[in-house]
Amino acid sequence: MYGATEAHVYRRLALANPPNPVIDALRNGEISLSNAAAFSISDDEKLTLEILENVRGQGESDHRIKKMLKPDAVKDSDRRAVFVGLDAYRAAGGRTGSDLFAEEVLIDDPAILDALFGKKLEDAAATLQAEGWKWAEAIGDSYIGWYQIEEMKLSRIYAEGGTLSNDQSEDYDTLSEQAEQDVLNDEGHAQLAALQAILDGSFTEDQKAHAGVLVYIDTHGAVQVEAGLVKGTDKKAAIDAGVLEKSNHVGSTGTKSPISQKLAMDLGRIATGARQDAILGDPDLLLALFAFQLSGKSGYTSAFGLRKDDVPNVPSTAMSGYTLDERLTKPTPSAKYGSDMARVFRAYKAKGPEFIMDEIIRHLASLLTVDTDLAEVIDKAVETNIRDNFTPNAENFFGRVGGPYLIQQWRDLLDLKKDHPTVTTFAKLKKSEKADKMAVLFGDGEAQETQGLTEAQIARIAAWVPEGMA
Known part of the structure; x- marks a missing residue:
């Protein structure tokens, strides 16, 4: 059980102080060690005994026991909990429990958590709008892909990127390589982030006056922003102001479609x-x-x-x-x-x-x-x-679009921040190399397993089609 000895489990159970019938059922072989550990999350003795009677000798799973004891509980690793913070949640009257064996805190009032999450996300959007953007919208999803932007009929404008000096370029390459090898210290990460910020550039006040941002919280509980988005109602004014290029591509909502x-x-x-x-x-x-x-x-x-x-x-x-x-x-x-x-x-x-x-x-x-x-x-x-019927590959699609488009899709499909070493390394590849790496993402299951893709990443890749096809 969790790599622990039986004696260790008994000591932890003593800390949890479960009802005696749980200990008796464990000693009599009616439930397993891991089952007994699952009961440690509950402080409701009446419910605990009811569930115990239902699972005696049934070989019930630990997960199922926990769901019966606390059907609405949320782990502290949930993105909402990470974003809000346990201190803020508790200060708002939210109750917590704990799983002594999984070393995690359980949130017992998800409604309070959701309210705090929504309020903090709206505040984050308001803060961004105060920086000069025409609008800022909070999105509850953990991911925003191109298809959502298409559905909202938003056009995209891009920040005016900067240029690195020769010395800065050398530093950037060195730091990126160290980050990829996971040997970069905090100071190095800060230097790399500063150089990346120069490359990414910034939006001008004129651009902000005609565009907005979508704000969301990713799976890690971090704030993510899709910036430089122009609503359909603002498109003509943005074109007239010279911040959005008029597109001749039928059905396109971008400044210039990557699709020929x-x-x-x-x-x-x-x-x-x-x-x-x-x-x-x-x-x-x-x-x-x-x-x-x-x-x-x-x-x-x-x-x-x-x-x-x-x-x-x-x-x-x-x-x-x-x-x-x-x-x-x-x-x-x-x-x-x-x-x-x-x-x-x-x-x-x-x-x-x-x-x-x-x-x-x-x-x-x-x-x-x-x-x-x-x-x-x-x-x-x-x-x-x-x-x-269709699997995108280097020949039929990826080799026929531009590098910036491939970088954006690489980032979206893998749910990575734009300064993540995997993204910055990908960005430095030749276009043909980018196309080949994208094609590998869409390879067979064995290729995806070799790359260590998560279930969420595989699901996004399996559902993805080029813009305008869905």
């Missing part, structure tokens, strides 16, 4: 292919859409590209990292010139109703090219998941 027109076209084809692939599993929906369009009830909304020879679903990267059901990619041989079409049709029809229906489903799926309003309905019905 050709890449955007390829990504659109991939999204079309993924939707076509998914709808193959729902022939009834395909037929209903077909009838809907043929009936004229769809108006000017088209579900199928019946007025075109084909609906492109293969990107120019020759299917690298992208796979489709072969029914969407196998060609249909054309009739030879001069063929007896009546004979060809009779032979085709003779293959039977099942073949005919399969052909209808296959070709209808390959012609699917829905407008935006229908796309959402279809995607929900067939559970379209672009990542089932």
Whole structure:
């Protein structure tokens, strides 16, 4: 139990002073040492005895016992608790308990913690707004990715970066290497942070007057800020003031989209292919859409590209990292010139109703090219998941976007601060090296395990798609 001897556990139990029946159940072999330790978190004797009776001889897990004893308790390692601080929580009347074996404090009043967390986060946002930003919004999430910024229809402007002298550049490289090797002392970290601040630059007063910040608390309980964000209602004024560049990219909310027109076209084809692939599993929906369009009830909304020879679903990267059901990619041989079409049709029809229906489903799926309003309905019905068909790699995506974009995605996916050594080291790589490292992140499970990725990081990577595809 926790690497401790039985005698040690008994001594700790004595400190916790559990009801005698818990000790008796342990001595009689009705609960394990770790079960007995789990009971140490409760000071409610009545509840403790009720739970004890439920778990005697059942081989219940320690986690389950703790949840039954304190279903709403929060550990002191929770990001909210770290941010608020135990002293502030207790001063507000919050109660705490402790797990003598896990060496952790348990917070028994999460409602008080949530109220303090929200108030302190709002205060942090107000402090930032007082620094000159037009607006500051507190976000309760532990992570803000590009997709959230897209959903909020925010445009991004960037701080005006500084330049390091030759001596400073040498110092920066040396300190970064030491930080990566985890041999940098506090003074060195401070020097590295100061140099990084020069590189990161700062926002001008004009920029702040037209933009704002999102403030959130990360998984470690630290304040994080996404700065330089322009709301849609402020976009025209920001462009007129020269702090935001007008974008010609359709649907873009950034100052300049990192996605080229050709890449955007390829990504659109991939999204079309993924939707076509998914709808193959729902022939009834395909037929209903077909009838809907043929009936004229769809108006000017088209579900199928019946007025075109084909609906492109293969990107120019020759299917690298992208796979489709072969029914969407196998060609249909054309009739030879001069063929007896009546004979060809009779032979085709003779293959039977099942073949005919399969052909209808296959070709209808390959012609699917829905407008935006229908796309959402279809995607929900067939559970379209672009990542089932598409895995970003250096060839099909990462090698085709700029370095700053790759740095931002590296940081977002791994949930790292911008001055983290892993980020600064990545930033110094050549563009091709950045693309290769990003591709490795999206490799198979064995590659991710070798890199020591956390479950949260793997989940973000598994769900990620380039902007505009989701």
